[in-house]
Amino acid sequence: MGLIVSDLSKKYGDKTVVDHISFSMEKPGVYALLGTNGAGKTTSIRMILDMLDKDTGTVTWNGQDLSFDNCNIGYLAEERGLYQKYQLMDQIMYFGRLRGVDDATLKTKIKYWSDRLKLDEYLYPSQIKDARGRVKKVKPKSPDQLSKGNQQKIQFLIAMLSDPELLVLDEPFSGLDPVNTDILKEVVREQIAAGKYIIMSSHQMPVVEEFCTDITIMSRSKALVQGNLNEIKKSYGRVNLSVKCEQDISSIIQELGIQILSNKEFEYNCKVSGDEQGNALLKKLVEMNIPVIRFDLSELTLHEIFVKEVGANEEQQ
Amino acid sequence: MKSSNNIYDLTGFSKVYRFTMEQTFKSPTYRTGFIMFIVMAFLMGPLTMLGGMAGMNAAMDSDVMTSSDKVPASTMYVVNSSHVDFPEDLMNLDDTSFSDMKISYTEELPKLSSTEIGLVVSRKAVDGEDSYLLETVISDDSEITPHEVEELSSYLIGGFNDARFVSAGVTEAQTQLLGSGITTGAAQSEEDFLAAKDKKFSGRQVSSFATVYCIVVFILATLSASYVINTVMEEKTSKLVENLLVSVRPMALLMGKILAIMSYIVLVLVCAGVAALLSNGLTKLIMNDRMKEMTSQFNFASIAEMGVWRIIVIVLCLVLAFLLLSILAGILGSACTKLEDAQSAVGTCTAFSMVGYFVGMIIPSMENKTVDIIASILPITSPFVAPVYAVTGRIELWVFALGLLILIVTTLLLLMLGAKVYKKLIVNDSKKLGFLEIIKLSREGA
Numbered sequence: 001m002g003l004i005v006s007d008l009s010k011k012y013g014d015k016t017v018v019d020h021i022s023f024s025m026e027k028p029g030v031y032a033l034l035g036t037n038g039a040g041k042t043t044s045i046r047m048i049l050d051m052l053d054k055d056t057g058t059v060t061w062n063g064q065d066l067s068f069d070n071c072n073i074g075y076l077a078e079e080r081g082l083y084q085k086y087q088l089m090d091q092i093m094y095f096g097r098l099r100g101v102d103d104a105t106l107k108t109k110i111k112y113w114s115d116r117l118k119l120d121e122y123l124y125p126s127q128i129k130d131a132r133g134r135v136k137k138v139k140p141k142s143p144d145q146l147s148k149g150n151q152q153k154i155q156f157l158i159a160m161l162s163d164p165e166l167l168v169l170d171e172p173f174s175g176l177d178p179v180n181t182d183i184l185k186e187v188v189r190e191q192i193a194a195g196k197y198i199i200m201s202s203h204q205m206p207v208v209e210e211f212c213t214d215i216t217i218m219s220r221s222k223a224l225v226q227g228n229l230n231e232i233k234k235s236y237g238r239v240n241l242s243v244k245c246e247q248d249i250s251s252i253i254q255e256l257g258i259q260i261l262s263n264k265e266f267e268y269n270c271k272v273s274g275d276e277q278g279n280a281l282l283k284k285l286v287e288m289n290i291p292v293i294r295f296d297l298s299e300l301t302l303h304e305i306f307v308k309e310v311g312a313n314e315e316q317q
Numbered sequence: 318m319k320s321s322n323n324i325y326d327l328t329g330f331s332k333v334y335r336f337t338m339e340q341t342f343k344s345p346t347y348r349t350g351f352i353m354f355i356v357m358a359f360l361m362g363p364l365t366m367l368g369g370m371a372g373m374n375a376a377m378d379s380d381v382m383t384s385s386d387k388v389p390a391s392t393m394y395v396v397n398s399s400h401v402d403f404p405e406d407l408m409n410l411d412d413t414s415f416s417d418m419k420i421s422y423t424e425e426l427p428k429l430s431s432t433e434i435g436l437v438v439s440r441k442a443v444d445g446e447d448s449y450l451l452e453t454v455i456s457d458d459s460e461i462t463p464h465e466v467e468e469l470s471s472y473l474i475g476g477f478n479d480a481r482f483v484s485a486g487v488t489e490a491q492t493q494l495l496g497s498g499i500t501t502g503a504a505q506s507e508e509d510f511l512a513a514k515d516k517k518f519s520g521r522q523v524s525s526f527a528t529v530y531c532i533v534v535f536i537l538a539t540l541s542a543s544y545v546i547n548t549v550m551e552e553k554t555s556k557l558v559e560n561l562l563v564s565v566r567p568m569a570l571l572m573g574k575i576l577a578i579m580s581y582i583v584l585v586l587v588c589a590g591v592a593a594l595l596s597n598g599l600t601k602l603i604m605n606d607r608m609k610e611m612t613s614q615f616n617f618a619s620i621a622e623m624g625v626w627r628i629i630v631i632v633l634c635l636v637l638a639f640l641l642l643s644i645l646a647g648i649l650g651s652a653c654t655k656l657e658d659a660q661s662a663v664g665t666c667t668a669f670s671m672v673g674y675f676v677g678m679i680i681p682s683m684e685n686k687t688v689d690i691i692a693s694i695l696p697i698t699s700p701f702v703a704p705v706y707a708v709t710g711r712i713e714l715w716v717f718a719l720g721l722l723i724l725i726v727t728t729l730l731l732l733m734l735g736a737k738v739y740k741k742l743i744v745n746d747s748k749k750l751g752f753l754e755i756i757k758l759s760r761e762g763a
Contacts, residue, residue, distance in 0.1 A: 051562045068564055081560070098329055100564075
């Protein structure tokens with residue numbers, strides 16, 4: 001049964017911020033909520049998690065209204081926050097206890113995730129030798145001494161403490177350096193393999209493409225494009241052509257009415273109308289005995305779909 | 318919608334309470350405040366005693382006879398024609414500022430030098446009745462002031478009284494009985510006298526009690542409001558609340574904080590009370606009898622003498638006042654969107670407390686029954702007024718009960734309002750909402 005979000009709407013005064021959004025996750029995987037800033041992604045997430053009252057709609061988890069009473073939820077909010085004056089370990093324990101994890105399990109989990117996310121030095125006291133060779137105990141850093149990326153990792157750790165079955169990640173990779181992005185990606189992959197339900201909101205399209213099976217692209221509070229990512233891509237056809245030859249073929253490409261987007265040392269990126277036009281070019285190159293080093297006819301990228309759909313919608317508005 | 322819409326669900330409250338308490342005691346600011354308060358309570362007794370001793374010493378120094386400065390009197394010539402034997406030992410000048418002065422009995426008063434005094438004791442008829450006269454004389458260039466001599470002659474009256482009883486053949490025991498004092502009470506108004514006779518509280522006593530009680534409630538309310546608003550704002554502006562709300566419901570979050578800070582304040586007050594009692598006891602142990610009388614006014618044991626029901630009434634009203642203002646603070650805090658808004662929210666809560674505080678301080682002196690009743694049942698003033706009037710018997714039981722009922726209902730209504738709007742406000746990032754907008758929001762349904 002999984003997660004079913006049905007007809008979610010929210011208005012602030014006369015302004016509609018979420019307009020009848022529906023989607024479902026019948027099996028584990030990653031569902032992406034995409035959209036421009038202010039499209040209504042975070043408001044939708046808040047309503048799904050019952051932080052905000054819905055004007056219309058329901059959110060069910062295995063047939064029951066979703067709440068933390070019947071679903072073990074982990075949440076990484078878009079805007080990261082920690083108590084700046086309290087010790088990190090105290091805060092993590094607090095959040096873990098609130099999620100119903102007992103202290104002994106919590107300590108084990110914190111240690112595990114601290115190792116995985118490379119957070120040990122921020123959570124546990126360490127020992128250093130001073131100039132005279134004496135061993136000194138160094139207190140872990142306080143939250144206000146942490147970088148934004150490390151604060152984000154702490155929050156991710158908090159979200160993972162209860163081993164959640166539904167993980168909601170709002171912009172999980174923003175602000176992370178490449179090393180930490182890879183660490184987090186690895187964890188997300190593990191969670192997918194472990195059969196978790198993940199809702200992810202992100203502006204980083206390559207990341208979404210890497211993980212997500214289903215998407216909703218939102219613009220100005222509405223769902224513009226929705227469904228299985230592969231099917232969506234298929235529906236736009238294979239229109240991206242990348243050709244590399246050992247000689248200039250620009251005249252042949254133009255003869256067939258194909259648009260050249262870029263050309264660098266006989267390597268062409270083109271836009272075709274579909275498989276037919278692409279195949280026609282390949283046929284002609286073969287007939288003319290022109291050696292082809294690479295011929296790649298592919299679907300639109302998610303980035304392109306996003307820009308195309310959202311751009312068109314923005315123009316209409 | 319099952320429990321997800323149960324806005325009054327307090328699951329997780331105890332964890333919020335525990336965490337808030339722990340962090341409050343880990344905070345250097347609150348820990349220092351706690352210690353300072355207790356130290357102040359402990360030192361209050363001894364410091365007051367020291368102040369009192371200094372005042373007493375100053376008073377003793379200003380008394381000519383008991384002053385440590387000696388009066389420059391070398392000899393006192395006594396000319397006694399009264400037929401009452403007035404020996405030197407009955408003059409009792411040993412522990413006075415005249416202790417160095419010699420006493421010389423003569424028939425005639427000699428020419429006095431600047432350091433000599435003449436004492437003429439005679440018997441004269443005053444208004445047709447036989448009487449004694451003690452006259453003191455000093456030279457024109459005397460180093461002894463007329464005031465010092467007057468004080469001396471007043472002091473000698475006591476000794477002369479004893480002397481004339483001895484001359485009349487009265488025994489020592491009889492002399493003591495005749496000379497024993499008659500005590501008068503401190504001047505008091507008819508109202509105080511009658512109130513004391515009927516074992517009731519006078520208007521002045523009610524006013525004094527109201528002043529102390531109102532100050533305590535005001536400090537409690539202002540402290541808690543400020544704390545609640547700041548913590549609510551911290552969680553809201555840092556977006557921490559979003560992480561919290563996937564584990565705990567808004568009401569449990571708010572109440573956990575409120576009750577934790579109430580526990581902190583109550584703990585401070587209890588510890589300060591114990592410290593004061595301890596200090597008072599120790600101070601009494603080391604002080605002399607005269608000082609004991611003086612410090613008896615700082616007897617904290619008088620709280621226990623109030624009786625159980627009075628203490629229950631006061632504690633109940635204190636808790637209700639605290640809850641009322643803290644819930645209000647929580648709602649106002651959640652309506653803020655910037656840290657600067659917190660200042661105005663604290664100001665609003667302080668203004669509410671101020672109204673109760675001033676009404677509670679002023680109306681006891683008005684002695685108007687209608688005003689007393691209105692102030693005792695209005696929820697904004699009743700936490701300040703009703704308990705004072707109830708324990709001093711100034712309002713009837715039904716008025717207090719009605720006021721208490723209205724206060725409980727108001728607190729519950731505010732709690733329900735808080736439950737309805739806190740969830741809406743705490744994740745609201747737009748502009749700060751006013752109180753009327755909050756009320757409007759509550760009507761939109763939970």
